Amino acid sequence: MADKTLETLFHETLKDVYYAEKKLTTNLRKMARAAQSPDLKAAFEAHEEETQTQVERLTQVFELIGKRPRAKTCDAIEGIISEAQEIMEEFKGSPAHDAGLLAAAQAVEHYEIVRYGTLKAWATQLGLDEAVTLLDATLQEETAADEKLSALAESVVNAAAEKAA
């Protein structure tokens, strides 16, 4: 297996993240519909639009390494999203619903942040300068999306505590 180099790893991880982003587009729509707080709903809708651009950037990175865009099942995102679905089902209509949903969305963001950070580092090592620029653009957006959710968290959690009181 000595032929499995950093290029192989980069390509495999790219397929994993491509799957994750595509899966997310659909799920962010569900999460936006489920959110009770109008602010949280708006945050999910805005991020769904961003995610479509991020998928497009990934297809450009595939082109840069001379590969056809292909997705490969990403077990991590499947697991994280199944936790989000569990929250939506088990906490539907309850005061803590949005707090749980927001936390699940932050778990998604952190998975993406760590993956794009890794892909960017590998692209740098491989001298793929255009890919570095594309991956960094998405990394910045994911970090900003996570910060937006953190800023929303306090009011969403306070609302949960007040509703339950």
Add this chain to the structure above:
Amino acid sequence: MADKTLETLFHETLKDVYYAEKKLTTNLRKMARAAQSPDLKAAFEAHEEETQTQVERLTQVFELIGKRPRAKTCDAIEGIISEAQEIMEEFKGSPAHDAGLLAAAQAVEHYEIVRYGTLKAWATQLGLDEAVTLLDATLQEETAADEKLSALAESVVNAAAEKAA
């Protein structure tokens, strides 16, 4: 379902993270055995010891809320760990093995960082001061573990590129 409050959500998430930490103890041992780089091996071994303390802190948090420590399958960590296992199998003996394994470990760390961040925020809201202290201690360790991996990443990735050359 109006009885599902922030307390319920805190308790459910605690069970999820408890499962994740226990699962991780075993898997960090496997990852330490698989690592080719002595530094990466040492980092996994050190973090396995920390993880045992973190499990112990979680049992204390369960006590603080008057519950018995119980684990609940965490789909997210199952998914993230299955990606780590895939790397260990598919890249075994190849130059990029450690770079992939290190990246998988960082995905684990980020999942823990986001979950402990959330639990700490909820504990603060719920006025569980002792729990906040315990959760924060682990959060600091996880953040430090992630930084240690980031610092190692460059040399591991360089080694991968050199071996392949």
